[in-house]
Amino acid sequence: MTLTHLLVIFVVTFINPLIFNTVSSDIIQPITAQRGQSVQLSVQKQPKTAFDDLEWLKDKCDVVVSYNVKNKSEHIYPSYKERVVFNTGNYSLTLKNIQEKDSGLYSARASGESDFDIGLYNVTVGASSHGSTTESVSLIWIFLFLLGAMMI
Ligand SMILES: *[C@@H]1O[C@H](CO)[C@@H](O)[C@H](O)[C@H]1NC(C)=O
Numbered sequence: 001m002t003l004t005h006l007l008v009i010f011v012v013t014f015i016n017p018l019i020f021n022t023v024s025s026d027i028i029q030p031i032t033a034q035r036g037q038s039v040q041l042s043v044q045k046q047p048k049t050a051f052d053d054l055e056w057l058k059d060k061c062d063v064v065v066s067y068n069v070k071n072k073s074e075h076i077y078p079s080y081k082e083r084v085v086f087n088t089g090n091y092s093l094t095l096k097n098i099q100e101k102d103s104g105l106y107s108a109r110a111s112g113e114s115d116f117d118i119g120l121y122n123v124t125v126g127a128s129s130h131g132s133t134t135e136s137v138s139l140i141w142i143f144l145f146l147l148g149a150m151m152i
Pocket residue numbers: 042043087089090092
């Protein structure tokens with residue numbers, strides 16, 4: 001194997017994910033909860049400019065709550081009534097008595113002249129710890145395989 005080959009493998013396996021991560025600036029925070037628990041999602045970063053509305057969305061399209069900063073009015077959507085608490089002071093969203101169907105991607109979006117995500121969570125409800133152990137074991141095998149490939 002030539003040096004160029006090695007370089008290509010190195011770039012693909014190590015540098016590429018790094019570049020990819022910096023390009024997609026939104027880091028998804030994983031949260032695992034058991035059924036019946038309360039989960040608090042807080043805003044992870046400050047919006048860059050002033051904003052008029054703040055929304056928490058599920059899976060990017062389903063609105064959970066919308067809050068208007070100017071008239072300080074909050075609107076919790078019917079399917080989430082009695083199940084979520086929105087804090088108007090720090091914009092955190094609490095999901096009460098969480099169920100399996102509440103699993104999904106939750107994002108906080110501030111909108112004014114432009115929109116930006118200020119919180120991003122991947123909530124998994126009722127996941128068994130067994131699954132994640134198998135996952136990390138296979139990740140170790142992939143890593144060993146790549147290491148082996150580089151040494152040839
Ligand atoms: C937001 O405010 C609520 C109520 O005061 C508090 O329980 C919670 O810890 C706060 N969250 C953060 C991230 O500061």
